[in-house]
Every structure is written in structure tokens, then in C-alpha cells.
Amino acid sequence: MKIKQYRTQFIKELSPLYDAYEAESFFYLILEDKHKLRQIDLALNHELFFSESDFAVWDLLLAQLKKEVPIQYLLGKTSFYGLDFEVNENVLIPRPETEELVEWIINENAATDRIKKLRILDIGTGSGCIAISLAKNLPNAEVYAIDVSKKAIETAKRNANKNKVDVTFMFQDILETKELKCQFDIIVSNPPYVRNLEKEEIRKNVLDYEPHLALFVDDNDALVFYRKIASLAQNNLLDNGKLYFEINQYLGKEMIDLLGKMDFINIDLRKDIYDNDRMISCKVSKA
Template identity: 80%
Template sequence: MKIKQYRTQFIKELSPFYDAYEAESFFYLILEDKHKLRQIDLALNHELNFSESDFVIWNSLLKQLKKEVPIQYLLGKTSFYGLDFEVNENVLIPRPETEELVEWIINENSIADKTKKLKILDIGTGSGCIAISLAKNLPNADVYALDVSKKALDTAKRNSVNNNVEVTFMLKNVLELEALKSNYDIIVSNPPYVRNLEKVEIKKNVLDYEPHLALFVEDNDALIFYRKIAEIGKVNLLENGQLYFEINQYLGKETSDLLEQMNFKNIELKKDIYDNDRMMKGNI
């Protein structure tokens, strides 16, 4: 069968689960990953064919997509802030909103004096997307990252090697820490923040396949990680140190109030590209 014919069939079979644009994007992601062919290649050569062995691979992927397994997990990779990252069931798939958080930190800390060192800690690093992107774009920074999951850290370590940056990784449960052994100029975290009551808003591909450990918190203490990380920041941030968070869009005021009660200064709340309260910064 010609690839162009299969494309029509592929999109049609996914139509009960995804809109046509998304289904088409899946097709071209797989085409480039498995065959090194781009959309333009198919447009220029309508006679390209799939082999029998190709059909086995494509039909297997199609079956998984119908179960709403994330395409990133099926391909084992995704892009974030211009870099390639391995992703699997042990780590969250990086979101565009988190790229905005990384952009904010880079813009505020790209200094002309490259001899001045920055020390940065990413808490709950997952795939390592925040830590690695910062290390790549802030060459004057020493970057550290911790996570409670060894499997997540193993993934993050591979990502740091593949992106040719040096990050020091630590296996720790932040909720069990009183303080850290070192001090930092910047602490950043995208911790679990989705309340159980918000599960009804979560799509099946996230709810059924992404790690709940990295997503959800109890309804009665939704800011548990923010409180703990802010407490650590009070002890381990250097003078004028910066604390950055990605936050629950519904809890912007509550998170801001928490930092204010803990005497953080210059608290700033920023919206994401979807106009949701999503990022917060405070200074020690």
C-alpha cells in the first residue's frame, strides 16, 4: 500500500479518539521517527510504499494510540525547549507551560559576566527537562536536581548525557528533608499540584498513563510541596536568592499568600500562554 493511502486510513481509524489535526500530526511524527521521512517528502513522492514489516509496526502503534497511550511514550521521546528528551512511564511528559518557566529563569539570569557562577537546584526533576535546559542555556550555572524516583533519575541522567550537559542528580524525598547540605542562588520546582477533585478535568492519556506520583496531591493539603520547598528555600537560598514554581492554575492566590506569610519578597505571579496563572517567583 502506498504511504499516502495508509495515511488516510490511519487518520480515519483515529477519528473517534482525536481530531483530524492531532491524528495527522501523529502520522507525521511516526513517519519521521520510523522512516526519516518528512511531510514534504511524501508530498513530493506520492509513490512511496510501506513494506509488510512496516505495517506490523504501524498497526501496533495505531492500536496503542486507540487506547490513548501518549505518542511521546510510544516513540520514547519528545522535544522541550529545543532539546530532545527521552520520556517513559516513569516521568511526566514535559509541557509547553514549563518551557515558559524555563524561559523566565533564563531571561532573568542571563548575565553578561560569565565568570559569575550561579548555583541552581531543580526539585522533582522527573525527565530532567528543567535542569538540563537551564544547564544548556546558562553556561555559568552549576545545576543540581533531585527526585524521589530512582527510575525517573535514571531517565534524567541519560537525558543529561544525550544533551551533553553536566547536572548533579540526587535521590531524595523532598518532604523528608529538613535542609540541604549546600546553598543555592536559584531553587526551581514543578512539583505535584493537581488535586484529586480535579481528576475529572484530566484527559485519559494523562490519567491512565502518566505517573500519578508526579501529578496528584490530596485535596486537603494541595500546597504541601510548595510549603516544604519554600521552607527549604528559607534555609538554603543565598542572599537575594530566587524561588521559582510552576503552580496549580486555580491556586495562584493561595500560593502567593503562602510565600508572603513566609516573608518572601518581590512575589510575582505570571500567566501562561493559555492565560492561566501558572508561574510564581519570590526572593529571599
């Protein structure tokens, strides 16, 4: 069968679950990954075809997509902030909103990075996407990263090697941490923040396949990670150091109140590309 014909069938079979644009994007991601062919290649040569062995691979992937297994897990990789990352069932798939957080940190600290070695800590690193992207784009920085999952750290280490950056990874439960080992210019975290009451808003491909340890918090204490990390930051941020968080879109006001009560200053809440409250930064008051 010609690839162009299979493309039509592929999109049609996924149409009950995904819109045509998303299904088509899956097709071209697989086409490039498995055959090193791009959309333009197919447009220029309508006679390209799949062999019988090709069909076996594609039909297996199609069956998994029908079960709503994330395409990133099927391919074992994704792109984040212009870099390639391995992803698997032990780590969250990096989101575009998190790229915005990384962009914010880089924009605010690139000038300082050129004249001073910044020390950065990423808490709950997962795939390492934040820590590695910062290390790549703030090349003078000394970057550390913590996660409670040993398998996540193993994945993050492979991603650091793949992207040729030095990051010090540590296995650590931040909720059980009484103090951090050193002082930092920047502490950043994208911790679990989805409440159980919000599960009905989560798509099946996330709810059934991405690690709940990295996603969900108790409804009755949704800010537990933020409160703990902010408490540690009070003692471990250097003068003029900053704390950055990705947050639950419904809890922006609560985050401002929490940080204000803990005597943080210069609190800045920002929206993401979808106009949701998503990122916040602040400084610790040394007065």
C-alpha cells in the same frame, strides 16, 4: 499500500479520540521517527509506499494510540526547549507551559550567568527537562536536581548525557528533607499539584499512563510541596537568590498568600500561553 493512502486511514481510525490536526501530527511524528521521512517528502512523492513489515509496526502503534497511550511514550522521546529527551512511564511528559518557566529563568539570569557561576537546584526533576535545559542555556551554572523516584533519576541521567551537560542528580524525598546541603542562587520546582477533585479534567492518556506520584496531591493539602520547598528555601537561598515554581492554575491567589505569609518578597505571578495562572517567583527576605 501507498503511504498517502495509509495516512488517510490512520487519521480516520483515530478520529473518535483525537481531532484531525492531532491525529495527523501523530502520523508525521511516527513517519519521521520510523522512516526518516518528513511531511514535505510525502508531498513531493505521492508514490512512496509501506512494505508488509512496515504495516505491522504501524498497526501496532495505531492500536496503542487507540488505547490513548501517549505518542511520546510510544516513541520513547519528546522535544523540550529545543532539546531531545527520553521519556517513559517513570517520568511526566514535559509540557509547553514548563518551557515558559525555563524561558523566564533563563531570561532573568543569563546576564548574571556570564559573570558569576550560579548554583541552581531543581526539585522533582523527573525527566530532567528543567535542570538540563537550564544547564544547557546557562553554561556557567552549577546545576543540581532531586527526585524521589530512582527510575526517574536514571532517565534524567541518560538525558543529561544525551544533551552533553553536567547535572548532579540526587535521590531524595523532599518532604522528608530537613535541610539542603548548600546554598543556591536559584531553586526551581514543578512539583505535584493536581488535586484529586480535578481528575475529571485530566485526559485519559495522562490519567492512565503518566506517573501519579508526579501528578497528584491530596485535596486537603494541595500546597504541601510548595510550603515545604519554600521553607527550605528560606534557609538555603543566597542573598538576591530566587525561588521559581510552576503551579496549579486554580491556586494562584493561594500561592501568593502562602509565600507572603512566609515573608517572601517580590512575588511575581505569571500566566501561561493559555492565559492560566501557571508560574510564580519570589525572593527571600533577609531582613
